[in-house]
Amino acid sequence: MRRTLWLVLTVILLILPTSAALAQTTPPTMSVAVGLDGYCGDEEGWCPVYVVLSNEGSDVEGTLSITSEGTDATYSVPVVLPTHSRKGYYLYLPYSFLSSKMYVNLESDGLLLASTKFTVHTLATEDRLYGIIGDRPSAFNFLSGIYLGGETAVANLDAATLPPDPLGWERLDLLVVNDTDTTRLDAERLAALTTWVEHGGHLVVGGGAGAIQTAVGVADLLPVTVNGIRQVENLSALLLTGVSHVAVGPYPVAESTLREDGNVLIEQDGLILIARRAYGDGYVDFLAFDAALNPFTAWDDTATMWTWLLNVPDHDHIALRNRYSAMEAAEAIPGIEPPSTLQIALFTFIYILIIGPVNYLVLRWRKRLERAWLTIPAIIIAFTSCAYLVGFQIRGVRPVLNQMAAVYLPAGGRTGRVSAVMGIFSPRRTTYDVQVGSDGVYGLGRDLFGGDSAAFETIASVDDGIVIRRLRLNVSEVEAFVGERYVEMETPATANLTVTRGTTGTLSLTGVLHNGGRSLQDAVFLVGDARQALGDLEPDGEAAVRVSYTPFAAQARSIGDRIMGPGS
CATH class of the missing domain: 2.60.40.10 (Immunoglobulins)
Incomplete structure (x- = not known):
């Protein structure tokens, strides 16, 4: 044992x-x-x-x-x-x-x-991406055959693993949610969905037998309030969408009441079949019937109805698109502009004048021409030191961060999309770690001209933003980055402006700009080819706007020069 x-x-x-x-x-x-x-x-x-x-x-x-x-x-x-x-x-x-x-x-x-x-x-810019969340995603494969410009791809998505940041939604054109439990959308993803719609997304929510569980998680976005389910014998009102024939039911449909800002697109005997709500720049549609349903006898009628449904105005995402203009704006750093051509020419003329005729005449007057071997190096050293000191004063000893941000807020929206252009100027050859308060950052500049695009080692996500690690800069070099994110606007900026036309064809814009809940430093009002500096604006502050501009005029100056103003 x-x-x-x-x-x-x-x-x-x-x-x-x-x-x-x-x-x-x-x-x-x-x-x-x-x-x-x-x-x-x-x-x-x-x-x-x-x-x-x-x-x-x-x-x-x-x-x-x-x-x-x-x-x-x-x-x-x-x-x-x-x-x-x-x-x-x-x-x-x-x-x-x-x-x-x-x-x-x-x-x-x-x-x-x-x-x-x-x-x-x-996907190319003209292509479309339609996402499907539901138990029968294959029922929507026909969407790939709908031509609204470019090719169409259909993506099978999971509510629980959608990107929590709206930046990850921007390539999506349409989202269909049908016969699924939308409470699987957590708070982050529901907020991302709301922001995506607000900035131009198109959400379609299906009904049918699963209408209640489908609507509950996105109820605040819908154009209707879902009250229950009932059976109808036919959906003949769908003939208004251009289809040829609707098969006889019965069909389970959702009973609902219209919200104040909702619009009925198709109604049958007092029952709302299709309703729409404009939400910011986007749209939310509710179908009382199962969106995966094919109630038509002709094989192409389903595509016909959805083509009718998807025929809404496109809203491009307001984002920085012209990378050259962004680079120019980033390099427009006040206080470090190089001397003008006239100043350099004047400096060179004085240098030649002193080292040549003046030096000779002085030595001849003093009868010391043999001392030229001393005076010429001394003059060279003096002018070189002067040029170095001027360059040192222009360049400084500390790096300079120049940042300009554009915020787009849809009408009636609460979340703005920020595109910030950052120019980092280095007075010497070294490396930096730069932290920015953005959710996404990418570099500009070097890859614009086919050169080395890896000016940095790593762009790392941290708790309160992003860190650009080991950014390599040479002497007097500017490296540009773009940072993008969505931010909640506590109190959006508003304006009360009046446009009047002058006798010469110019337009005058006058009124008051009311700042929102964020402080603005060196704010600038741009319209057409005109610019007005507003200075610093405190939260809820006001600024008078009075500017004249020529409509449809070509922009003679770069965006950087227009923002920084004359003499920049």
């Missing part, structure tokens, strides 16, 4: 270290979901990448990074993975960073723990 007990204890002691060693050596695993069901834009916007890490080994504290073929730069986020944990991380990549080969790496203390490769399906 004692011998058996010792044998059992020995086996346990042998197993425990082995199990501990296995726990220590089991690497984390990762899965990657790119874009919206794999789709991203190819010319503008952001591509969300969702990485899920599973760790069955020891605790891991490291960095999750994404690299692109052809550049040494990375986008990264810090990672903390306790043992037996599973976490998801979102990274937002600018379109300029995307390539045919992308790599995701998990590193800790300089060791590579996990790595994988992924590809991106890019």
Whole structure:
């Protein structure tokens, strides 16, 4: 008996270290979901990448990074993975960073723990992306055949894993939510959905037998209030959409009452079948019947009805598009402008005059021509020192950050989209770490002219923004970045302006601008080819606007010069 007990204890002691060693050596695993069901834009916007890490080994504290073929730069986020944990991380990549080969790496203390490769399906600017959330996404495959300009892709999306930041939604043109539990949308994703609609998105919510569970999570966005479900024998009113024939039912439909700002598009015997609500720059449609339903006898009538439904005005996302103008604006840093051509010519003329005729005449007058070997080097040293001091005064000793931000707020909206252009000037050759309060950042400048685009080592997401790590700058160099994010506007800015036409064809704009809940420094009012400096505006402050401009006039000056004003 004692011998058996010792044998059992020995086996346990042998197993425990082995199990501990296995726990220590089991690497984390990762899965990657790119874009919206794999789709991203190819010319503008952001591509969300969702990485899920599973760790069955020891605790891991490291960095999750994404690299692109052809550049040494990375986008990264810090990672903390306790043992037996599973976490998801979102990274937002600018379109300029995307390539045919992308790599995701998990590193800790300089060791590579996990790595994988992924590809991106890019959509052209004129292409459309329609997302589907529901139990029967294949029922909407016909949407890919609807032509409204460019190709159409249909993405199967999951409410629980949608990007929590609206930047990740911008490539999406349409979202259909049908026969699904919308309470799976957490607060972050519901806010992102609301912002996306507000800035031009088109949301279609289906009804039918699952109308109540579908509507409950997005009730505040709908043009109607859903009250219950009932059966109808036909949906003949859908003939108004241009279809040829509607099959006989019965059909389960949602009973609803119209909101104050809702509009009825199709009604049948007092029952709202299709209603629409304009929400900011976007639209929210509610279908009382199941959106996956095909109640038509002709095979192409479903596409006909949806073509009618999707025929709404397009709203482009208001974002920075002209990269050259952005670069010019970033480089328009007051106080570090180089001397003008006239000043350089005058300096050169005085230098030649003194080192030549003046030096000769003075030495001849003093009868010391043999001293020219002393006076000429002295004059050269004096003028060189003067030029160096002037350059030193212009350049300074500290880096300069020049930042300009444009905020677009849809009419009646509460969330603004910020596009900030940042120019970082360095008086000497060195590296910097720069922290900015944005959700997405990408570099400008070097890649505009086919040069080295990796001026930085890493763009890392942190708790309160983004850090550009190891930004390499040469003497008197300006590196430009664009930072974008959505912000809540406590009190939006408003204006009461009047336009009058002059006798020469110019327009005069007069009135009062009421600032919102944020302080503005060196605010500028731009309209047409005119500019008015407003100075600093306190929250809820006011500024008088009085400016004349020529409509449709060509902009002779760059955006940077227009913002900074004459003499910049």
